[in-house]
Amino acid sequence: MLAWTIYISFLGALVLVLIPKANAGAARVVALLTAIAGFAIAVAGACRYTPGALITVVRVAWIPSLGIEYHLAADGISLTLLLLTGVVAIAGVLFSWNVERRSAEFFELYLVLIGAVYGVFLSFDLFLLFVFYELAIIPKYFLIAIWGSTRREYAAMKLALYSFAGSAMVLIGVIAAFVEAGGRTMNLVELARYPFPAHFQMWAFPLVFVGFAILAGLWPFHTWAPTGHVAAPTAASMLLAGVVMKLGAYGCLRVAMMLFPRGLDPWGLHVLGFGSWRDLFAVLALTGIVYGASVALVQRDFKFVIGYSSVSHMGFVLLGLMTLSQIGVSGAVLQMFSHGVIAGLLFAVAGRMVYDRTHTRDLRELGPMRLAKVIPFAAVTFVIAAMASVGLPGFSGFVAEFEILVGAWRAFPTLAILAGVGILIGIAFAWRAMDKVFFGDAPVAAARLDCPRISLAERLGAAILIGATLAVGVYPRLLLDLIIPALNSPLFDGLRKGAWR
Amino acid sequence: MSAVSYLDLLRLTLPEIVIVLGALAALSLDLLAMRQSRLAVRWRAGAAVACISCVGAIVLLLVRPEQASLSDGMLVVTPLTQLVQAVLIVFTILTVLLSVCSTFTHHVGEYLAVILFATAAMMLLVSTQNLLMVFAALELLSLSLYILTAFNKRSRQSAEAALKYFLFGGMSAAFLLFGISLLYGFSGSINLVEIAAAIQAQPATPMLAIAMVMTVTGFGFKVAAAPFHLWAPDAYQGAPTPSAAFIASSSKVSSFFVFAVVMVTGLAAGVGSGGWHGHGAGWVPVLTMVAALSMLLGNLAALVQSSVRRLLAYSAIGHAGYMLLGILPHNAPSLRALLYYVITYALAAIGAFGVLAALEDEGVDRLEDFAGLYRRAPLLSCCMLIFLLSLAGIPPLAGFFAKFSIFSSALAVRSEDPGLLWLVVLAIAMSAVSLYYYLKVLKQIYVCEPSAEVGAIRSRGAARAAVGVIALLVVLLGCFPNLLLGWIDGAMRAMPH
Numbered sequence: 001m002l003a004w005t006i007y008i009s010f011l012g013a014l015v016l017v018l019i020p021k022a023n024a025g026a027a028r029v030v031a032l033l034t035a036i037a038g039f040a041i042a043v044a045g046a047c048r049y050t051p052g053a054l055i056t057v058v059r060v061a062w063i064p065s066l067g068i069e070y071h072l073a074a075d076g077i078s079l080t081l082l083l084l085t086g087v088v089a090i091a092g093v094l095f096s097w098n099v100e101r102r103s104a105e106f107f108e109l110y111l112v113l114i115g116a117v118y119g120v121f122l123s124f125d126l127f128l129l130f131v132f133y134e135l136a137i138i139p140k141y142f143l144i145a146i147w148g149s150t151r152r153e154y155a156a157m158k159l160a161l162y163s164f165a166g167s168a169m170v171l172i173g174v175i176a177a178f179v180e181a182g183g184r185t186m187n188l189v190e191l192a193r194y195p196f197p198a199h200f201q202m203w204a205f206p207l208v209f210v211g212f213a214i215l216a217g218l219w220p221f222h223t224w225a226p227t228g229h230v231a232a233p234t235a236a237s238m239l240l241a242g243v244v245m246k247l248g249a250y251g252c253l254r255v256a257m258m259l260f261p262r263g264l265d266p267w268g269l270h271v272l273g274f275g276s277w278r279d280l281f282a283v284l285a286l287t288g289i290v291y292g293a294s295v296a297l298v299q300r301d302f303k304f305v306i307g308y309s310s311v312s313h314m315g316f317v318l319l320g321l322m323t324l325s326q327i328g329v330s331g332a333v334l335q336m337f338s339h340g341v342i343a344g345l346l347f348a349v350a351g352r353m354v355y356d357r358t359h360t361r362d363l364r365e366l367g368p369m370r371l372a373k374v375i376p377f378a379a380v381t382f383v384i385a386a387m388a389s390v391g392l393p394g395f396s397g398f399v400a401e402f403e404i405l406v407g408a409w410r411a412f413p414t415l416a417i418l419a420g421v422g423i424l425i426g427i428a429f430a431w432r433a434m435d436k437v438f439f440g441d442a443p444v445a446a447a448r449l450d451c452p453r454i455s456l457a458e459r460l461g462a463a464i465l466i467g468a469t470l471a472v473g474v475y476p477r478l479l480l481d482l483i484i485p486a487l488n489s490p491l492f493d494g495l496r497k498g499a500w501r
Numbered sequence: 502m503s504a505v506s507y508l509d510l511l512r513l514t515l516p517e518i519v520i521v522l523g524a525l526a527a528l529s530l531d532l533l534a535m536r537q538s539r540l541a542v543r544w545r546a547g548a549a550v551a552c553i554s555c556v557g558a559i560v561l562l563l564v565r566p567e568q569a570s571l572s573d574g575m576l577v578v579t580p581l582t583q584l585v586q587a588v589l590i591v592f593t594i595l596t597v598l599l600s601v602c603s604t605f606t607h608h609v610g611e612y613l614a615v616i617l618f619a620t621a622a623m624m625l626l627v628s629t630q631n632l633l634m635v636f637a638a639l640e641l642l643s644l645s646l647y648i649l650t651a652f653n654k655r656s657r658q659s660a661e662a663a664l665k666y667f668l669f670g671g672m673s674a675a676f677l678l679f680g681i682s683l684l685y686g687f688s689g690s691i692n693l694v695e696i697a698a699a700i701q702a703q704p705a706t707p708m709l710a711i712a713m714v715m716t717v718t719g720f721g722f723k724v725a726a727a728p729f730h731l732w733a734p735d736a737y738q739g740a741p742t743p744s745a746a747f748i749a750s751s752s753k754v755s756s757f758f759v760f761a762v763v764m765v766t767g768l769a770a771g772v773g774s775g776g777w778h779g780h781g782a783g784w785v786p787v788l789t790m791v792a793a794l795s796m797l798l799g800n801l802a803a804l805v806q807s808s809v810r811r812l813l814a815y816s817a818i819g820h821a822g823y824m825l826l827g828i829l830p831h832n833a834p835s836l837r838a839l840l841y842y843v844i845t846y847a848l849a850a851i852g853a854f855g856v857l858a859a860l861e862d863e864g865v866d867r868l869e870d871f872a873g874l875y876r877r878a879p880l881l882s883c884c885m886l887i888f889l890l891s892l893a894g895i896p897p898l899a900g901f902f903a904k905f906s907i908f909s910s911a912l913a914v915r916s917e918d919p920g921l922l923w924l925v926v927l928a929i930a931m932s933a934v935s936l937y938y939y940l941k942v943l944k945q946i947y948v949c950e951p952s953a954e955v956g957a958i959r960s961r962g963a964a965r966a967a968v969g970v971i972a973l974l975v976v977l978l979g980c981f982p983n984l985l986l987g988w989i990d991g992a993m994r995a996m997p998h
Contacts, residue, residue, distance in 0.1 A: 157944075
């Protein structure tokens with residue numbers, strides 16, 4: 001049944017192709033219904049799931065001569081991310097309720113992107129996973145290039161080329177692994193069991209890991225993220241930060257780490273103080289955390305602040321993966337969910353609630369507008385989102401970042417301290433943005449801003465996202481019960497036998 | 502040498518005969534009966550005759566699987582050659598549909614006849630293992646293509662392109678002939694199987710090396726691989742669009758097939774090694790260099806083109822590089838991958854040129870002319886999106902699986918040492934580069950708005966239908982690669998090895 005998350009998204013896109021172009025209202029409704037249906041299916045799947053199992057959804061031969069199958073399956077990690085995709089997809093439609101220009105096409109591309117994302121999370125055939133992964137690139141390009149704002153064509157092309165370069169690296173690794181394992185199967189379960197030679201894993205792991213991590217915003221390959229997020233229309237930024245970056249992180253865990261666990265082993269020599277790929281990537285992730293937060297602290301563009309904060313938060317995901325401990329990796333998966341929801345909320349405030357009304361994102365111009373009085377709902381939402389973003393207890397970010405820090409403390413104590421500093425800087429930039437945008441004490445320059453009120457759609461979207469982050473923050477076992485058994489399943493045997501602790 | 506059975510010859514060449522008869526019928530119908538009719542009527546009647554003969558030939562090919570070799574490998578018919586021939590005829594039908602009712606010429610009968618003659622030449626080209634026959638068929642094909650390039654007599658560009666094509670082609674034919682004569686001198690035979698045996702018995706000599714280089718040069722020209730590519734951009738740009746579509750598609754398929762046959766069957770013993778370490782003398786290192794150069798030059802030069810036709814020409818050079826990657830491993834899986842690649846590539850290429858052909862009356866060629874095309878011609882724009890993304894190798898379109906299979910077959914040889922890994926890495930890196938220029942065209946179509954207010958484009962119905970069918974095929978073969986792959990597999994299993 002879970003397979004219908006994919007099909008229904010593509011069907012929704014097809015319906016949008018067929019309905020008359022001029023009818024923007026119908027397009028929105030179709031998109032919303034499709035997104036809700038996808039989410040409902042994901043929830044139903046999660047409810048019926050017995051923790052630890054790997055449920056096969058579909059498995060039929062696709063290209064028999066190469067042993068490639070159309071194989072959809074799900075474990076706890078997939079389900080967590082399916083739920084995230086569902087939540088963000090619904091909120092994204094609600095926050096694009098005001099798209100009037102070429103709206104049917106907008107939602108077509110939007111639904112194709114959603115369908116491809118569902119596909120990646122459900123694929124258990126490496127070839128199929130790659131197909132869905134690349135399928136997601138093109139809609140992203142057009143969503144930004146057509147409906148975007150600041151330097152949209154540049155940002156869209158940059159995003160597309162970064163993604164494609166990353167997936168080219170992944171493709172090399174995928175083909176090499178396929179050939180190395182005998183060229184008979186692409187099944188992830190079987191490939192995870194296949195003992196790839198250690199020297200092969202040593203070069204395949206960093207190649208595939210970096211290939212995916214480009215999309216997860218690994219420093220120094222993160223530069224597509226801020227420009228892309230800023231240029232994208234609100235719903236696309238929400239999807240980009242909310243789920244597309246998770247595709248990269250998911251690929252790092254599901255493909256790079258699951259198939260080539262010995263690539264994380266020590267090299268046996270030290271180069272510039274690094275003893276393994278794991279050390280190197282952990283330091284890069286940490287650099288991302290601190291750098292992203294510091295740059296966010298000095299931005300003048302509201303969306304750039306949030307764009308760089310995404311780089312910082314995704315650094316936590318990658319750092320968590322590199323701890324190679326149950327608590328750290330499960331924290332990383334939880335952080336994927338948490339950041340997806342919170343980043344969605346932040347972009348919704350910055351892009352939809354503020355920018356669409358004021359037509360500026362410059363912090364100095366927003367200050368005198370007294371937005372806290374004009375659109376109090378936006379101010380409240382942003383305060384909640386900022387609290388979640390800095391990781392206050394009660395929100396999902398707290399649990400996730402706490403777990404990651406504990407894992408990191410055991411693995412790399414120095415890095416854990418520095419990551420703590422990153423969190424402090426994170427509090428500073430969230431505070432600064434909140435202060436400047438909503439509670440500026442500068443004298444009122446213009447007359448009272450005359451802007452439309454916050455619509456019902458926006459209220460609903462914000463409520464959904466806040467509800468999700470609170471639910472997971474208050475009761476994290478909701479997701480951890482899915483994630484931890486999945487990490488203990490035989491799929492990750494190779495990883496647990498290695499440097500796992 | 503056994504006596505030729507003329508009855509067998511007649512039976513085996515029946516499809517070719519049908520095509521040639523179709524050509525003569527189209528020619529005489531147009532010249533004798535329809536002199537006074539309107540151009541559109543003449544086009545429709547001629548195209549109907551041509552299509553009927555093509556369909557007849559396909560039916561003949563598909564209903565009677567043959568397995569025969571006549572007079573010293575002059576004519577070799579196997580299920581695989583029949584498959585390739587059928588594919589070639591399909592491309593001919595598509596080309597004819599794309600040309601119907603176009604206005605670049607009044608010589609409808611001659612145009613259709615030359616296309617059909619070229620088809621017959623290609624059919625002979627793929628069904629032979631005899632170098633003399635290869636050369637004769639190749640010349641017949643080339644001459645037809647020169648004429649097709651020059652067919653727009655009102656355009657200087659067309660004449661110039663044809664002259665360039667002709668001069669380069671003549672020179673490369675000389676190279677090829679020289680290579681063939683050296684091979685003959687070396688082995689005393691023009692039959693590929695006997696040449697292979699002679700090379701096996703008496704390995705590498707300087708003469709053989711020269712013969713190989715000459716042969717690669719000759720075929721390299723036909724498939725437009727760098728550094729023998731210079732004719733391609735001009736020919737693609739100057740030729741009437743349907744002719745360019747024909748050159749870019751079926752001529753590619755037949756040339757690559759015969760190239761692979763000559764290299765894999767005839768020169769199998771002289772392969773050498775093209776790995777990063779330890780080059781061994783043979784044709785593989787030569788071809789490796791040609792492939793690497795084609796990928797680099799084709800893709801990098803395409804980045805700066807402002808004419809869409811030239812852009813497609815340079816991308817074709819890049820694709821020729823990838824396809825050479827399918828000849829290098831010289832084994833059955835790689836031949837299968839090569840066939841899949843070249844057929845799906847040709848589909849996407851004829852489709853892209855088909856879109857240009859449908860827009861020809863608007864004079865659309867420069868990148869800026871495409872601005873806002875999605876509004877003026879939504880269907881054609883959507884098809885162009887499919888073709889260009891397939892060329893870029895985006896799943897789930899046919900081009901992606903083609904790339905995947907050709908790269909994995911190249912990596913699969915001798916998996917202990919990296920072998921061709923460096924070339925595969927280069928190919929994948931270059932295909933990432935190629936996305937940029939394909940997206941540049943798509944950006945014009947979907948993102949940019951037209952500079953002035955321009956109305957919807959009225960394109961010819963037959964061309965629109967042909968383009969639509971091709972787009973469907975590209976999507977279908979991408980989602981279900983097994984449709985074609987299974988067919989190729991079946992044909993290859995039926996061949997004696």
